[in-house]
Amino acid sequence: MTTQEQPRVDADYLLVGGGLQNALILLALAQRRPDASIILLERDAGIGGNHIWSFQARDLPASAFAWASPLIEYEWPGYQLFFKESSRWVKGAYRSLSSEHLDRVVRAVADASPRIELRRETDVRRVQAEEVELADGSRLRGRVVIDARGPEQGGHSPGGGYQKFVGLECRLSRAAPTTVPILMDSRCQQRDGFRFFYILPFAADRVLIEDTYFSNRPDLDVDAISAAILAEAPAFGLEIDAVLRTEVGVLPMPALSTFHPKSQAPIVAGYAGGWFNPSTGYSLAAASRLAEHLSKTPVDDLFGQDWRRLTRYLRFQSIFLAALNLLMFRWFHGDKRRRLMERFYLLPDAVIHRFFAMETTLVDWWRIMYVGAPWTPKGWGRRARTPEQP
Ligand SMILES: Cc1cc2nc3c(=O)[nH]c(=O)nc-3n(C[C@H](O)[C@H](O)[C@H](O)COP(=O)(O)OP(=O)(O)OC[C@H]3O[C@@H](n4cnc5c(N)ncnc54)[C@H](O)[C@@H]3O)c2cc1C
Numbered sequence: 001m002t003t004q005e006q007p008r009v010d011a012d013y014l015l016v017g018g019g020l021q022n023a024l025i026l027l028a029l030a031q032r033r034p035d036a037s038i039i040l041l042e043r044d045a046g047i048g049g050n051h052i053w054s055f056q057a058r059d060l061p062a063s064a065f066a067w068a069s070p071l072i073e074y075e076w077p078g079y080q081l082f083f084k085e086s087s088r089w090v091k092g093a094y095r096s097l098s099s100e101h102l103d104r105v106v107r108a109v110a111d112a113s114p115r116i117e118l119r120r121e122t123d124v125r126r127v128q129a130e131e132v133e134l135a136d137g138s139r140l141r142g143r144v145v146i147d148a149r150g151p152e153q154g155g156h157s158p159g160g161g162y163q164k165f166v167g168l169e170c171r172l173s174r175a176a177p178t179t180v181p182i183l184m185d186s187r188c189q190q191r192d193g194f195r196f197f198y199i200l201p202f203a204a205d206r207v208l209i210e211d212t213y214f215s216n217r218p219d220l221d222v223d224a225i226s227a228a229i230l231a232e233a234p235a236f237g238l239e240i241d242a243v244l245r246t247e248v249g250v251l252p253m254p255a256l257s258t259f260h261p262k263s264q265a266p267i268v269a270g271y272a273g274g275w276f277n278p279s280t281g282y283s284l285a286a287a288s289r290l291a292e293h294l295s296k297t298p299v300d301d302l303f304g305q306d307w308r309r310l311t312r313y314l315r316f317q318s319i320f321l322a323a324l325n326l327l328m329f330r331w332f333h334g335d336k337r338r339r340l341m342e343r344f345y346l347l348p349d350a351v352i353h354r355f356f357a358m359e360t361t362l363v364d365w366w367r368i369m370y371v372g373a374p375w376t377p378k379g380w381g382r383r384a385r386t387p388e389q390p
Contacts, residue, residue, distance in 0.1 A: 011039040011117070012299065014132055014142030016124050018042025020053060021148035021270030021287045023106050024068070028295035030109045030116060031067040037115045039140065040106075041122045041132065047106050048099035049150075050247060052167065052200065052208055054181075057092030058357035059285040064292055070105050073097040074202055080178070082185040083342040090349050094181055096200060124149070129265040143299050148270035151251070159255035160322070161193065161329035162218045163281040166225040167210035167247040170233070170240045175204040177237035184345070186338055188232060192217070194337040199236065206244070209233060214337065216329055218250050251281030255326035257318035259286075261311045263303040267294075275314075277358050278322040285357045286314055317358040320365060344368065 013029060015022040018040050029036055040047075060068055078091040110116040123135035127147040132140045147153075178201055186196040193215035200208040211225050211232075226246065233240050259274030261267070267290075269275055275290055276283035293310050294302070332340045345352070351364050360368070 008141065009130075009143050010140045012036040012143045013038045013294075014140055014145045015040040016127050016132055016145065016147045016266075017149040017270065018044070018047040018106075018118070018120070019049060019148060019150050019270060020051075020102070020283060021275065021290070022146060023047055023102050024284075024287050024291040025146060025148075025269070025294055026106060026116065027067045027071070027109060028064070028291040030113060032295040034113065035115070037117075039117045039119060039142070040110075041124050041134070041140075042118070042120050043123045045120050046099065046103045047118070047120075048102040050245075051099050051249075052096055052169075052247060053098075053102075053282075053284060054094065054096040054200070055282065055284040056094060056353055056356040058353045058359060059282070060095075060288050061292060064288050067295075068288060071097050071102065073101040074200070076180045079181040079183040081183050081345050082187055083345070084187060084338070086342060086346070088345065090183070090345075090352055092349060092353055094183075096202075127266050144294075144302065145266035146294070147266045147268050147272070149272055151271040153272035159329075160253045160278070160325040161214060161216045161255075162250055163212065163214055163253055164218065164220045164250040165198070165210045165212040165248070166220065166222050166229065167198075167208050167249075168226060168229050168240075168243050169202075169206070169208045169245040169247070170238070171242045171244055172205045172207060172239055173241040174239045176201045176207050179204075182236075184341070185236070186341070188235075190335070190338055193333075194341055196341075197232070197236065199238075205241075207238060208247075209236075209238065210247075214253070214328070214341070216333075218252075220248065220250055222246070222248055249281075253281055253325045253329070254278050254322050255329060257315065257322045259311075259315055259318040261315075263307060263311075267302075274318065277356065278318055279324050280321075280356055282356065289314070314358060317360060320360065321355075321358065324368070 013036060015025060022040055026038055026040055029038055072095045074096040076094045078089050079094045081088050110118045124132055125135050126133040130141055130145060182199040184196040188195060188197055192213045195213050198210040198212050209229050211229050269290055270287060271283055275286040277285060297306055347367060351367060354360050354364055
């Protein structure tokens with residue numbers, strides 16, 4: 001090879017792991033860089049595993065709608081929260097999608113482009129700056145290699161706790177009494193940290209019911225929790241006819257930020273690279289911002305000024321949000337944790353949206369940290385009245 005010759009590449013972008021992060025990157029690139037070649041390598045037969053992903057109003061940047069809107073499978077105008085001493089609405093779009101839907105959308109985009117190749121059932125053994133080694137020993141080269149192999153690659157919880165849950169997607173024998181999501185209902189019996197139910201009404205006769213714990217321990221008795229969901233569902237007015245699907249999650253909520261992106265290839269993306277909100281365990285906000293950056297920036301300038309601005313901003317957010325975990329999991333146990341969560345949700349809608357989207361401001365930090373201000377008895381009284389529909 002002479003000095004002028006470029007090494008042969010198999011694709012401009014090699015995406016390792018076909019989960020949420022790389023699906024978002026693929027969709028963004030397909031729209032903004034239709035001439036770029038992309039190979040996505042996924043170990044399993046389908047894209048996205050077995051999830052329902054939800055996201056709040058601001059999680060998806062406005063500029064991302066052009067490529068991300070096909071992902072919206074369900075949308076509601078807001079959600080409700082029910083606590084022991086209060087209840088409220090949070091207004092603003094709340095959206096969800098299933099793995100099956102993600103798989104369909106990615107497949108349709110790939111089918112429509114000769115430059116996009118999905119390689120399923122392909123196990124990747126080693127990822128390097130510009131090269132990937134597959135389990136069968138073969139190698140692929142890419143101009144940009146993005147490694148997003150998911151939580152199991154980097155899912156540890158330094159000093160924090162866990163958001164763990166069992167979710168049952170159920171068919172109902174009678175229409176659900178709610179048509180909007182219940183983000184939290186903590187009027188259930190408290191145990192193993194802070195416990196609450198999360199309910200997504202997909203259709204009049206089909207809901208997802210999750211029994212969730214903000215716990216210091218990662219262990220999860222799936223059978224016992226599934227039985228508890230079935231036993232407690234009638235208290236929410238839900239008559240279960242059949243369980244259609246079970247979803248299990250143990251998401252680390254680290255007390256120290258795990259977001260340390262390197263300004264060099266390969267880009268470690270998604271959950272493994274710390275591109276998630278440490279306080280909520282949700283990754284769509286950070287993952288979509290990375291997809292935006294990669295699709296808007298020429299390959300030669302990927303680690304330039306915009307990268308530095310994005311990663312510095314998310315790092316500040318990540319440090320603050322992880323510190324909240326440190327406070328909660330170290331000092332707030334039992335009933336104190338429940339009260340802490342209830343107090344947080346007295347904050348105005350806009351603060352909550354920014355909190356989820358990793359766009360908190362210094363004033364938000366002050367409001368979240370200063371336990372006195374919005375959480376006075378007056379505040380409790382204000383929120384305890386019957387909530388109005390969004
Ligand atoms: C049950 C559950 C529910 C969640 N709900 C939400 C939610 O509502 N909203 C939200 O924002 N976040 C949610 N999260 C958190 C976060 O968004 C997810 O973990 C998200 O899927 C992370 O995206 P990712 O692409 O980094 O990893 P994943 O989506 O896990 O994708 C990683 C992919 O890499 C593949 N892979 C792994 N190793 C290899 C290998 N060696 N070779 C080839 N492929 C490989 C895996 O098969 C997988 O498909 C949830 C997480 C869980 C576990």
